[in-house]
Amino acid sequence: MAPVKVFGPAISVVNIDFKALEHKSPEHLKRNPFGQMPAFQDGDLLLLESRAIGRYILRKYKTKANLPREGNLSEATMVDIGIEMERHQYYRVISPIVYGCLFNPVLDGVPTNQKVVDDSLEKLKKVLEVYEARLSQNTYLGGDFLSFADLSYFPFTYLFHGDTVRIAIRQVPSCEGMVGWARGEALHQEGHRWHCSPPEGISRSFN
Template identity: 40%
Template sequence: MTSPVKVYGPPMSTAVSRVLACLIEKDVDFQVIPVNMSKGEHKKPEFLKMQPFGQVPAFQDDKISLFESRAICRYICEKYADKGNRGLYGTSPLAKASIDQWLEAEAQSFNPPSSALVFQLAFAPRMKLKQDPGVIKQNEEKLAKVLDVYEERLGDSQFLAGDEFSLADLSHLPNSNYLLSVTDRGALFTSRKNVGRWWDEISSRDSWKKVVEMQKSP
């Protein structure tokens, strides 16, 4: 029996939840190791050996340590290619390239404005921090432009990288879920016919439902 891989960090974290969704899709056994960030556990020397930037998640598979959630997801898909959802990261060079380009779009174009909105609208109130209306307005406009591109793309294909659910779609789940379930900005998605249809499909996957349940656990 191989020991389960270890994911360090709280499921509430968008980056941690991205990795958890990937592991569930790939049917890989895992263990979540709590990291108390309010006590600064992510800045302690033993954690920094795994994640030198002091962020979550950190990931261990036997003697291998990795950081950065998208790189971890690619690794999981490659190492455990024959497990679970085999097409999650494509099965040909062209399929992988298509997934990679939309993963890059998520990381470079979608993530910055959506992360800013998640922080301002979902986390700042919980942390008793003042919201910045200028930051909210600016990033809402940026995200709308990105979603306009997605709307056009999703009129041509069922999912971002083609007609199969992939890592490209999965990577969008964490931030989108906060915007649609915790904030009043869900219309950014639902007002766009194709984006709304896409969101309904990807958010109803069993893997993501399990992650949401993990986020609700104390």
């Protein structure tokens, strides 16, 4: 949902109380029939799935950065590949860490299963090796241009930029740069200011 924060219009945010099971309420199920988050409404249009919502926002509110790279078939396809890699490879191994260390303990009071976290961290390191090989050839996932593919890695990674995931990413130099400042450069290209401190170890400044 980073495109909403960075490039989207002013929106109304509806907070959902998970403990009260509001995400399973009939009202929310109209927005997302799976009873999950996020859900997005634009007029009569109801959308679910964060990556699809992000694409919709970037297509509707076109920006000079052209993060989907529409208008160039090969570049747009490379962006799609980067997004699919995030969904099927990166998210698959980082999500048990995020949920185990943050969401489950905070939202549900479920203790962290350290073995699951450690096993997932080892899998993450192997996945990052593939990214390292790819990013050693190009500055960004799609090529020599910043795109929605790079931005899609920001949310979960930034949650742990000072913790175990960040340690793993530091061991992969190209990934350190790709994830750490993708959002900052996107903001810079649109003339915005960075409203939070960049992850430590990132030398670029976009203020």
